[in-house]
Amino acid sequence: MEEKPGQYGSLGGLVAGVREAYESGRTKEVEWRQAQLRGLIRMVTEEEDAIFDALHEDLGKHRVESFRDEVGVLVKSLRNTLQNLKNWAAPEKAQVPLISFPCKALVVPEPVGVVLIFSCWNLPIGLALEPLSGALAAGNAVVLKPSELAPSTAAFLAANIPRYLDAKAVKIVQGGPEVGEELMEHRWDKILFTGNARVGRIIMTKAAKHLTPVALELGSKCPCIVDFLYSKRDCQVAVNRIIGAKWSTCAGQACIAIDYILVEERFAPILIELLKSTLKRFLTEPGFMARILNEKHFHRLRGLLEGHEVKSSIVHGGHADLKTLRIEPTILLNPPLDSDIMTEEIFGPLLPIITVKKTEDCIAFLKPKPKPLAIYAFTNDEKLKQRIVAETSSGSVTFNDAIVQYGLDSVPFGGIGQSGFGQYHGKYTFELFSHRKTVLRRSLLLEFMFRYPPWDEHKMRM
Ligand code: NAD
Numbered sequence: 269m270e271e272k273p274g275q276y277g278s279l280g281g282l283v284a285g286v287r288e289a290y291e292s293g294r295t296k297e298v299e300w301r302q303a304q305l306r307g308l309i310r311m312v313t314e315e316e317d318a319i320f321d322a323l324h325e326d327l328g329k330h331r332v333e334s335f336r337d338e339v340g341v342l343v344k345s346l347r348n349t350l351q352n353l354k355n356w357a358a359p360e361k362a363q364v365p366l367i368s369f370p371c372k373a374l375v376v377p378e379p380v381g382v383v384l385i386f387s388c389w390n391l392p393i394g395l396a397l398e399p400l401s402g403a404l405a406a407g408n409a410v411v412l413k414p415s416e417l418a419p420s421t422a423a424f425l426a427a428n429i430p431r432y433l434d435a436k437a438v439k440i441v442q443g444g445p446e447v448g449e450e451l452m453e454h455r456w457d458k459i460l461f462t463g464n465a466r467v468g469r470i471i472m473t474k475a476a477k478h479l480t481p482v483a484l485e486l487g488s489k490c491p492c493i494v495d496f497l498y499s500k501r502d503c504q505v506a507v508n509r510i511i512g513a514k515w516s517t518c519a520g521q522a523c524i525a526i527d528y529i530l531v532e533e534r535f536a537p538i539l540i541e542l543l544k545s546t547l548k549r550f551l552t553e554p555g556f557m558a559r560i561l562n563e564k565h566f567h568r569l570r571g572l573l574e575g576h577e578v579k580s581s582i583v584h585g586g587h588a589d590l591k592t593l594r595i596e597p598t599i600l601l602n603p604p605l606d607s608d609i610m611t612e613e614i615f616g617p618l619l620p621i622i623t624v625k626k627t628e629d630c631i632a633f634l635k636p637k638p639k640p641l642a643i644y645a646f647t648n649d650e651k652l653k654q655r656i657v658a659e660t661s662s663g664s665v666t667f668n669d670a671i672v673q674y675g676l677d678s679v680p681f682g683g684i685g686q687s688g689f690g691q692y693h694g695k696y697t698f699e700l701f702s703h704r705k706t707v708l709r710r711s712l713l714l715e716f717m718f719r720y721p722p723w724d725e726h727k728m729r730m
Contacts, residue, residue: 381457402697483690495647513670
């Protein structure tokens, strides 16, 4: 059954109900946590077609893309969490110094309590259920507010989560910013927010009232350095992967999509030709690329192409159809660096290419910029790779591929600086929603009196 604000008289009643479920203690049991993970796996696999339909309605995503980016990655992650849960939840022994003898020290992961998750519309299944699964695995009760901008997916979650999970300890609350604001009036034990930095600031400010810790998964401009690659095959593989990470992932509406490319002047024409010919081979039907979310984002993206200098830098595409909300894959060569397309996150199918004299110049280009979620570089130059890792800062660095880091359970995912903070995925999601409680067990047997007054100097040296 869908929970609507007002069903309990107010959202306050709903939040109180979730806290009551947490206080019952059942969410802490490992069996309960396993049952929730199994429920999620069943939901995602049994309702796969309904998920594909919802994603198609909200974003025009092709089923294969939806399987790759949302269902497939998620099921793999859920199985990984289920398999490792007992290990992750087990207390860890810690070393203690001899002076504390006899003593045992344990670090015990305990759930933080009642968690609020705001998810975003571009990967509306993955960005909702990946954090939800980790929060449940860690033994918390959860309120999830899906983005109102992906309404079919939000309705799917509201209709199905109560059928597969503990409906008292997990609630889906649908609605827009006003519902988000109302939720923020309540006390939470942890908040994870995925979205833009403007709203992230509001969330953080409101969370401060209750000293609630927050994790913010925000956006940025993720650069991609393309080094001069000598073999034809390497160039082709690089271009395949660039297209995959730009146009074949929600039409570039992804936080870790390639935002722009940096490349040596002499290599730019070859790169552009290869991008064009490969796009032609890959995107043989309009339905093979997702559409733009809504008219607002369509106009925002069109706006990024406004202005004489930007328009004249378009070397491929540029056509946009408001009726279908589709924008052609568009490549720009050297738009002005102070234009909006080079200063704002693009989040769509537009790809500026900026040329540099030498590939190494890219590092100086990136250093003064805000720290992005990801930096990508296609290169076979080991020295350059080392310099990128050592001299730049970002949530992650991926060499010779892009976006695939999102699908790995074994590495943390998250931003740094203006791209956010708080990391998750795999064990890191479990940790994000756990408190590491130190438990010391001392014995009353031995007693050293130098710990206590009356003080005299030689007690310092004992
Ligand atoms: P958004 O920030 O507008 O919305 C996110 C959520 O916040 C929604 O649930 C919305 O209802 C809620 N919300 C909006 N205003 C609110 C308010 N005043 N108070 C409380 N809640 C409010 O989403 P958006 O800006 O369209 O998302 C795109 C941004 O998200 C991009 O910058 C993108 O890079 C970023 N993003 C980041 C990640 C990541 O993992 N780092 C993933 C996806 C998207």
